[in-house]
Amino acid sequence: MKEELDLEAMRVNLQNWFESKLPRDSEIILAPLKRPGDGMNETFFIELQWRQGKKAKQENLVIRWPPRDISVFPKYHYDMKKQYMLLERLWDTAVPVPRVRWLEEDESVLGGPFYIMERVEGWVPGEFPPYHVAGQLFDATGEEKARIWWNAVDTIANIHTLDWEKAGLNFLGVPRAGTDFMERQIAYYDEIYALNNEPMPPVLKATRGWLLKNSFEPKYISLCWGDARLGNMIINEGEVVAVLDWELVFIGDPEADLGWFVHMDWATSVGRPDSPFPRLAGLPDMKETIAHYEKVTNRKVENLFYYEVFATWRMAIF
Missing domain, CATH: 3.90.1200.10 (Aminoglycoside phosphotransferase (APH), C-terminal lobe)
Structure with missing residues (x-):
């Protein structure tokens, strides 16, 4: 139950944050965060809807921030700015990566730095269970x-x-x-x-x-x-x-x-x-x-x- 309350608080904080990033006349609606499952970083799918004038818009995005309670790697390993810069510079090369949209280093928004990228449609070869036996x-x-x-x-x-x-x-x-x-x-x-x-x-x-x-x-x-x-x-x-x-x-x-x-x-x-x-x-x-x-x-x-x-x-x- 605590996780649900935390995610809702994060959703509200994110919605307020988006209001500072999108045009002032936007009517922003941020759906509940959904977790796809990931290893090293916290990763959530977010669905952003807004209206500019009479035109409705929607984007499917992914937000990533460092794990809170896991110490598998040294702390400097979870460098959100470095990850953002890498993806930004790989965009439009022969290496296919998601397009990054925003980097936020102010930890007061979600309790840590984060970046947001566009969600890429498709499927991932499974590992649990492995692709050798199912999927x-x-x-x-x-x-x-x-x-x-x-x-x-x-x-x-x-x-x-x-x-x-x-x-x-x-x-x-x-x-x-x-x-x-x-x-x-x-x-x-x-x-x-x-x-x-x-x-x-x-x-x-x-x-x-x-x-x-x-x-x-x-x-x-x-x-x-x-x-x-x-x-x-x-x-x-x-x-x-x-x-x-x-x-x-x-x-x-x-x-x-x-x-x-x-x-x-x-x-x-x-x-x-x-x-x-x-x-x-x-x-x-x-x-x-x-x-x-x-x-x-x-x-x-x-x-x-x-x-x-x-x-x-x-x-x-x-």
Whole structure:
């Protein structure tokens, strides 16, 4: 009951906030906030209606703000301004993202900073349960599955081949030459694990040591999504129309994204620690996937195993 009262108070505050953003003669109606379900940030769907003169208008929007009671990541991880700037600068590039509309850093409105973006119509390949056993991708024809998969790989390739400097994304932090990229990554996940207040198990310590000992200078430095998986893509008519959840974004080795993408597909099927099941039939296999990625990026994938190990370690840290 408390959550409903809080959401209603937030709705009222938001409606008052919109009145300061829209034309003065607008008659604003904000429907109750609806939660679609999300991980790292608080995410709600909002339906905004207003009238200007005799003309009625409506927009379906999404609002995001940092989680209130979750400490999975360091506090600076939930940087709403950084997320807003990233989406704003990716808009109108080859990387499909929702269009952001407003950023509010005044915490008095909702108790924390937030941003609002347009809602993108479509569906997301499920993870609970995984798309390997149920959902729209599971029910699709073999041809449809392949089309969606290849479009997802093409989208990741577009992220990795984007001219991130031209797009003004240096604010994400650029690794120095040498092994600085992986040293930064390991240090970041050390911070995450430290929030558990528990000693790191020997197997994770050993893997951490192996990753550092075998680190190398990336051949390419690209924009990397950080959470590359089908479950973070909106699909509409067989095409990826939006890439979501950029909280883990970084500038670094694009093969780290590829390793995570491969790992997440495996970890939600045959790699499940409990009750594993076969990978969804009809999806191109990983050998074909890597070959396709290499073709569209004109880059040879050389260190996938290393980044699959990194992905496994990351997953264990979470």
